Amino acid sequence: SQQGEEDPQALSIQEGENATMNCSYKTSINNLQWYRQNSGRGLVHLILIRSNEREKHSGRLRVTLDTSKKSSSLLITASRAADTASYFCAMNYGGSQGNLIFGKGTKLSVKP
Amino acid sequence: SQTIHQWPATLVQPVGSPLSLECTVEGTSNPNLYWYRQAAGRGLQLLFYSVGIGQISSEVPQNLSASRPQDRQFILSSKKLLLSDSGFYLCAWSRQGGNTGELFFGEGSRLTVL
Numbered sequence: 229s230q231q232g233e234e235d236p237q238a239l240s241i242q243e244g245e246n247a248t249m250n251c252s253y254k255t256s257i258n259n260l261q262w263y264r265q266n267s268g269r270g271l272v273h274l275i276l277i278r279s280n281e282r283e284k285h286s287g288r289l290r291v292t293l294d295t296s297k298k299s300s301s302l303l304i305t306a307s308r309a310a311d312t313a314s315y316f317c318a319m320n321y322g323g324s325q326g327n328l329i330f331g332k333g334t335k336l337s338v339k340p
Numbered sequence: 341s342q343t344i345h346q347w348p349a350t351l352v353q354p355v356g357s358p359l360s361l362e363c364t365v366e367g368t369s370n371p372n373l374y375w376y377r378q379a380a381g382r383g384l385q386l387l388f389y390s391v392g393i394g395q396i397s398s399e400v401p402q403n404l405s406a407s408r409p410q411d412r413q414f415i416l417s418s419k420k421l422l423l424s425d426s427g428f429y430l431c432a433w434s435r436q437g438g439n440t441g442e443l444f445f446g447e448g449s450r451l452t453v454l
Contacts, residue, residue, distance in 0.1 A: 270430055270445035320441040328441050332383040
């Protein structure tokens with residue numbers, strides 16, 4: 229299976245702390261993407277990192293990619309209660325449709 | 341700007357009844373369209389994708405079917421629902437020809453089969 233694995237499955241932190249979520253995958257990718265899902269809602273794209281990139285920033289988000297270890301991490305700095313959500317990594321293995329394979333997600337809870 | 345609409349948001353259906361979930365995209369042409377299912381506490385499973393009108397690819401054998409009667413309309417159907425069809429169904433689109441695969445999701449349809 230090409231499905232990715234995130235860890236931890238659940239993470240609970242206090243507001244102001246940093247949250248780190250990890251994702252591992254199995255075969256070479258074109259790019260890796262992170263999505264956020266609020267409870268009972270659709271997914272929202274957060275950030276994309278290409279296979280030839282090692283780090284990318286967007287606001288309070290920092291994503292790293294280590295292709296030698298086939299892993300990625302998402303760091304949310306100075307977390308807020310509004311960051312409470314599930315976070316999914318998704319691997320783009322290429323192909324004409326560019327289909328994404330999603331991991332099972334990390335459920336983040338940020339307590340005020 | 342592009343928008344994606346998915347309905348109904350919630351439905352409860354008896355086993356053996358038919359199903360129709362509809363998804364439409366506005367503000368773009370010739371998108372790739374996708375149906376995903378999300379079981380509780382799980383990741384997303386790709387059910388169907390379409391690169392054009394009448395072109396449907398199925399990722400997993402199942403009790404469901406998909407159709408794309410118009411460029412920006414994607415329908416998920418079943419003739420007879422099973423208990424195992426319960427779940428959260430998400431429609432999504434991506435830009436045709438782009439290789440990034442970035443997806444834009446609808447708000448989802450929660451199906452409970454009793």
